[in-house]
Amino acid sequence: MDDITFAVLLTAAGAGIAAGLVTSFVSLLKTVFDKFTTWDPNGMILAFTFSAILYVLAAISTKVDSLDKGLVVFIAWLTCATAAIGIHKVIVNPIVDKINEGNEG
16 A cells, blocks of 8 residues: 555646546435435546545655746645546546436437
8 A cells, every 4th residue: 555645646647637536426426416415526527626625735755845846736736636527527427418318218
């Protein structure tokens, strides 16, 4: 478990993995809220928000103390957020739309 750190999120591979984690977390939340409440959160907004929170924590954990290090965090966050939102938009939304079409008929 010592290999799993916030610093890993600042690598290209880490940003990709974080995007998958954020997408999975958003899907889990949407499923839970769908079953237990009438609130229907926007998955892309959740992905944007949770990836931002994750990368703020990464910045704190890695002690970002300069603009150059902040730029690294920003680029990693942008990569993660873009991928997570893209996954949601390209893969998740069409599947949900297809399922909803089947339930209407």
